[in-house]
Amino acid sequence: MPKSKPVVALIEDDLMIGEMYKAKFAKNGFEIQIATDGAAGLELVKKIKPDIILLDIIMPKLDGFEVLKQLRGNPDFKKTPVVMLTNLGQEEDMKKGRDLGATDYFVKTNFIPSAIVDKVKSLLK
Numbered sequence: 001m002p003k004s005k006p007v008v009a010l011i012e013d014d015l016m017i018g019e020m021y022k023a024k025f026a027k028n029g030f031e032i033q034i035a036t037d038g039a040a041g042l043e044l045v046k047k048i049k050p051d052i053i054l055l056d057i058i059m060p061k062l063d064g065f066e067v068l069k070q071l072r073g074n075p076d077f078k079k080t081p082v083v084m085l086t087n088l089g090q091e092e093d094m095k096k097g098r099d100l101g102a103t104d105y106f107v108k109t110n111f112i113p114s115a116i117v118d119k120v121k122s123l124l125k
Contacts, residue, residue, distance in 0.1 A: 006124055008032040009050035011041030011067060012085070013059040017108070021054070024113040028121070038062025042070055045077065052120055053077075055102075057086040057093065065100060072101040081123050085116065 008030050012018045018034045025032040033048055035041035039061040045053060053071070057064035064084060071077040081103040086093070089107040097105045103123060106116060 005029055005031040006052070007048060007050040008052055008054060008120065009041070009045050009048060010034045010054045010085075011038065011044070011059070011064070012054070012056045013037055014056075021113055021116070024117055025120075028117045030117075030120075036060075038064065038067045041067055045071065045080075049076070050080065051124055053080060053082045054085045054116075054120070055082055057084060057088050057097075065096060068097065068100045068102060083116075083120065083123070 008025055010018060010021055010032055012034060013036050015036065018036065022032050022034060033044055035044040037060040041055070042062070055064045055067060064086065068082055071080070071082060082101065084097040084102045084105040085108060087108050094105045104119065106119065
């Protein structure tokens, strides 16, 4: 029986960016679901149990660091890859993300969406 599409949860408050990634991932054979704030993101992740989570940092309700902290504190999501996808490119933010358990950290402005898709594919192999 063929495996269903890999499932990506994108937690991103910018709808335009969300839609852009949704189109790019869908075109590459992924199922992608989007939440537009941190609290909704946690609910989405618990509901769909994605293969990988793409997480913005600056968002309403809960920021990405808090979401990551809660995910890593939940035994169901300790091993789920979480990629920080943000405009915060400061070394201290990257270190904080890694210290909290981020699998990887990408600054949006440094990567085109197809490069992010390729990174996700390699992380899921």
